[in-house]
Amino acid sequence: MAMSKKLDHEAANQLRTIFYKLNLDSRKITVDLYNETVESEDDYAVDDILESAGILTPEEDRQLEETVRQMREGDWD
Known part of the structure; x- marks a missing residue:
């Protein structure tokens, strides 16, 4: 079961900067820390x-x- 947590504004901006550098501009991004991957989800x-x-x-x-x-x-x- 997926669990959502609210990010504070500064954390969200820092993540946007990181994802921008990875050319990920989707509104939904999944981070898998175990496999060290990020996945951009299409609408x-x-x-x-x-x-x-x-x-x-x-x-x-x-x-x-x-x-x-x-x-x-x-x-x-």
Whole structure:
């Protein structure tokens, strides 16, 4: 179960500075201290986008999913 805690203004600003340096500008960011990673969460998942775009052909669907995957992988380089 996730537990939310309110940050004070100064702590929030310090985290924004750190995330800005990592090119993370999403409103939702998950920090995993155990694995020493940060994950930027999109407002919409790829599956949500593909599901709402029901007019795509199966080939267009595959191309869009591959394009999004490549873009996300490129962010980590």
